[in-house]
Each structure stands twice: as C-alpha cells, then as structure tokens.
Amino acid sequence: MGNFWEKSDWESGDQHLAAVLKMPFQRRFPSIELKSGLFAIRGPRQIGKSSWMKSLLSRELGRKRKCHYVSCENIEDYRDLTLLLQSLENVEIIFLDEITFVKEWTRSIKHQIDMGSKQVFVVTGSNAADIRRGIDLMPGRWGAGGEFLLQPMLFDEFSEMRRLAGWKRSDRVEELELYFRTGGFPLAVAEAGEKSAVPKKAMQLYWQWLKGDVIKLGKQELYLKELLGQLAKSLCTPMSLQSLAQKTQMGSHHTAQEYVAILEDCFALKTLFAIDVDGGNFRFKKNKKFYFTDPLVYWIALEKGGYKIPENFSEKLAEMVAHELLSRKGAKFGYFSSKAGEVDFVAPGGWAIEVKWVDAVTQISSAYKNLRIARKKVWSKSNFLAE
Helix, strand or coil: CCCHHHCCCHHHHCHHHHHHHHCCCCCCCCCCCCCCEEEEEECCCCCCHHHHHHHHHHHHHHCCCCEEEEEHHHCCEHHHHHHHHHCCCCCCEEEEECHHHCECHHHHHHHHHHCCCCCEEEEECCCHHHHHHHHHCCCCCCECCEEEECCCCCHHHHHHHHHHCCCCCCCHHHHHHHHHHHCCCHHHHHHHCCCCCCCHHHHHHHHHHHHHHHHHCCCCHHHHHHHHHHHHHCCCCCECHHHHHHCCCCCCHHHHHHHHHHHHHCCCEEEECEECCCCCCEECCCCEEEEECCHHHHHHHHHHHCCCCCCCHHHHHHHHHHHHHHHHCCCCCEEEEECCEEEEEEECCCEEEEECCCCCCCCCCHHHHHCCCCEEEEECCCCCCCC
8 A cells, every 4th residue: 555645646635634624724834944954843632733734745845855654653663663764765755643652652762863964854743742842852953953833823813713703893802802701712703603602513523532641640530520610710810839729639839830831741731930020030939820711721721620601701701802913922921929919921131911801901000000111011802912
C-alpha cells in the first residue's frame, strides 16, 4: 500500500482536511516557511494541529520537495523512531504527527540533528505537558524552526468566521456576548451555530481531553473538578494557592500548584501575578489571579464544579477575554493592588487597562486614578478591546 500523499488529489479524501472543508467557515492557518531545523506545533486537542500539518504537507509537495508523513500513534519508543528516521535519510521534510505517543521521542530527534542531519522536522503532539518538556530539552537544535501555537480564536477572528459562515451579523456588544457563550474553539463555534447555542458535544469533548491528560499524569479527576469549580467561582479575584487548596480536598498548596501547572500546560489556564508599578517586578508572594484561556473552559469548569451560573458572568468573562488578548501580545504585565484599590492590568512604564462591562463608566478606583502611567484606558462596552 502506497503512501497516501503520493496519490493524486489525496487532499480531497483526507479525514483532517475534509473535516475542515465541512465546517461552516474555513479558519486560516498561520504561515510557516519550513527551512532547516525543528518546528513544533502546539495547542489544545482538536484545535486543528493535524489539519495544519497536512496543509503544510500539501503545500510543500506542490513545491516539489520530498516529504514523508508519519502518524506516531503506533510507534512504541525512541528506538523505533530512530530506526524509522534513519530509513528516511533522503527525505527533505519529515512530518511527525502526535509525536508524544513515542516514549522519549526527543532522544531520537536530538540524535538526528546532532549527527548533522539537514532535514526539516515538523512535530505535533496532543499531550501538552510532554511536548513542552520535549521542547525544553532541545536547546540549540531549532535551526530556522521554532515553536508555533495554534490556539482558540480571539474575538476578532470569531467575528470574522461568523461573517464567512454567512450568519446574521449583530452589533459588536451582542456579538461579544455570543463569544462569551461559546468561546473560540472552532468545533464549539460550529456546533453552536448562528445563535450560539450551548455547544454540549464540544464541552464534553474538551472535558474528556482535560480529564484524560490529568489521569495520564497520575492525578485525580475529583481534585480536577473541585479546582476547576473554585477557579470559575473566584474568576477575576486574587487568591492564594493555599486558599485554593483549603477550598478543595487537596489540602496542600503544593498539590494545588501541580494541578494549576497541568491546566497551564493544557492551554486551559493562565496565572497573573501582582506587579510593582515602580520597579516592574512581579510580586510572587502576593495573591494571584487565575484566568481561563477561553470561555468554553469557564463553562466546563462551572458545570464540573457543580456551580450555578453567576448573575455577573458577563463581567467576569469580559475581564477574562481581555486578559487572554493582552497575554498573547507578549508584553510583561500584571495586576496592581494597593489600599486605594485594584487595577486589572498594568505594564509598568507602558500602559494600564481597567475592564468595566457597562454601558457608561461611572465608578473607577482611586488606584487607577492615581496611577502614574501616561497610557491608561478603561475598556467598557463602547470600546472593549480597542487598541
């Protein structure tokens, strides 16, 4: 049986690419030029990593480059992978999908690169923690490659995909509230449809993914549910790991930290630290703020934690969505807290942003008013996420 990519028009019958075409909208993948070195594609499960990889495979074959694609699900360990790679020494680009199924996969890739291989390696993996650790073990071996993230859609892309789907357009505030209900995972957006119905299948799928990664690491589903519930309940409120642990059966803040780290590795959670506006240093010992990376994870956390939907959920989600947008821009920022109050997001010497999900801002903290930063902005409904 020949390699599928050697057949003419293989793309039309490929399960991953066909699934993309069946969506009510076609999300554009970021462009990567595959030169020398290692390229790692990371992101949550079912976000489209394999589809992105196969679109790259199709493009490079069109450029007449010699490629080979491998699904790694049936490769046991690095020894088997090394033998396979040695048999492909004349191939220019090797695509290794789901490489985290291979035990100690980094040993094989490192060996090939250290032996002087000029090949291009493109890898994806669904075990977020494992591929991150693998990436950390590859210093000096990237060449022209690097790490590339495929993440849920932010609001502007969500709005564009709704337009491409031909769905009825709403005003910006109404569309933001639709985004708050479904988030930016493509499968969730497609399932929710024009009216943004609750994407129950997508919620179940992503819950199984989170639970599966936790169980694989020897952790407990009960602790995960309790932690998610507390994080959802306290969203946007500074708290300590010790407080998180005491409100669950974990008991130890060390255990709470382990579960928080897993959620961060799974692209489900981010931690925001307090920051010193004068020195620009994070204040790690102060309470932290925890934000989910996508509204869908918030709804899953509420459900699995057994909590009712709070009346002010839109206010919480607005701050959470704002945090995710700012965090993807790469700036160093934290939250600021003093006796005069709190400011949601501050980049010392740069900017400060306060989020108020209201039509007209009538109250603002003295901490914000007194902050000596030239570029300050309050994001309300009228200018939410404005540059």
